[in-house]
Amino acid sequence: LAKTTQPISMDSYEGQEVNITCSHNNIATNDYITWYQQFPSQGPRFIIQGYKTKVTNEVASLFIPADRKSSTLSLPRVSLSDTAVYYCQSWGRGTGRRALTFGSGTRLQVQP
Amino acid sequence: DAGVIQSPRHEVTEMGQEVTLRCKPISGHDYLFWYRQTMMRGLELLIYFNNNVPIDDSGMPEDRFSAKMPNASFSTLKIQPSEPRDSAVYFCASSSRDGQPQHFGDGTRLSIL
Numbered sequence: 001l002a003k004t005t006q007p008i009s010m011d012s013y014e015g016q017e018v019n020i021t022c023s024h025n026n027i028a029t030n031d032y033i034t035w036y037q038q039f040p041s042q043g044p045r046f047i048i049q050g051y052k053t054k055v056t057n058e059v060a061s062l063f064i065p066a067d068r069k070s071s072t073l074s075l076p077r078v079s080l081s082d083t084a085v086y087y088c089q090s091w092g093r094g095t096g097r098r099a100l101t102f103g104s105g106t107r108l109q110v111q112p
Numbered sequence: 113d114a115g116v117i118q119s120p121r122h123e124v125t126e127m128g129q130e131v132t133l134r135c136k137p138i139s140g141h142d143y144l145f146w147y148r149q150t151m152m153r154g155l156e157l158l159i160y161f162n163n164n165v166p167i168d169d170s171g172m173p174e175d176r177f178s179a180k181m182p183n184a185s186f187s188t189l190k191i192q193p194s195e196p197r198d199s200a201v202y203f204c205a206s207s208s209r210d211g212q213p214q215h216f217g218d219g220t221r222l223s224i225l
Contacts, residue, residue, distance in 0.1 A: 032211035043116075043203045043216030044155070087155075092211035097168045100145065102155040 003027075003099045004088050009107040018075045020106050022088030025069050030092030031099065033064060033071045038085045038105070047086075048073065075108075083110045114138070118204050118217035126225050130192040133220045136185055137206030145214060146179055146189050147203040155203075161187065173198075194224045 005023040012018045024033070032051055036044035048055060050062045050071070061074040075082055086106045091099035117136040125131060137144045145160040159169040164181045172179070181187040191198055201221050205214040
């Protein structure tokens with residue numbers, strides 16, 4: 001079983017902001033929180049990573065509350081090409097295979 | 113920089129045959145992971161290595177599966193004998209150190225007839 005929980009699917013429209021929340025109640029002190037994107041027939045691709053507070057890069061923002069038991073991936077102004085499966089992960093030194101096990105991910109469908 | 117390189121990209125073989133999947137991680141990465149993805153079971157961790165040493169192989173389905181990492185730039189996943197239920201996409205990934213992002217290869221799509 002994965003160490004994280006996230007919604008199975010979400011729908012959105014082009015141009016909207018999408019927020020996907022992940023629960024990781026058993027996060028360990030050493031764990032980093034990482035989000036990946038996967039398109040069909042490809043391997044998961046790194047999007048963003050953080051430890052606490054807020055991180056922003058050119059494609060997304062990651063919000064992590066002080067207790068770190070959840071995280072929210074924010075995709076601004078999504079387009080059709082953002083239709084994919086999104087996975088969250090938290091792992092670090094000593095946290096083992098459960099942390100490295102991906103859950104079902106969130107299937108994001110963006111409509112025109 | 114080259115990413116994680118997997119070969120072959122596709123493999124079709126008959127049940128009972130030996131299958132060997134290969135992976136070249138990103139240079140300088142200390143961790144290497146083998147995953148299997150199917151519609152039914154999602155993305156499963158099979159085994160991972162740290163500095164060429166297997167750390168956890170509890171995800172390996174059964175004795176028919178074996179993985180080796182003879183040096184820092186090469187790993188193999190072997191299935192012998194193969195069965196139709198082994199059909200899946202197998203991904204290799206590497207990471208520079210604990211907790212850092214995993215970089216995945218393009219996968220090997222394996223079909224056992």
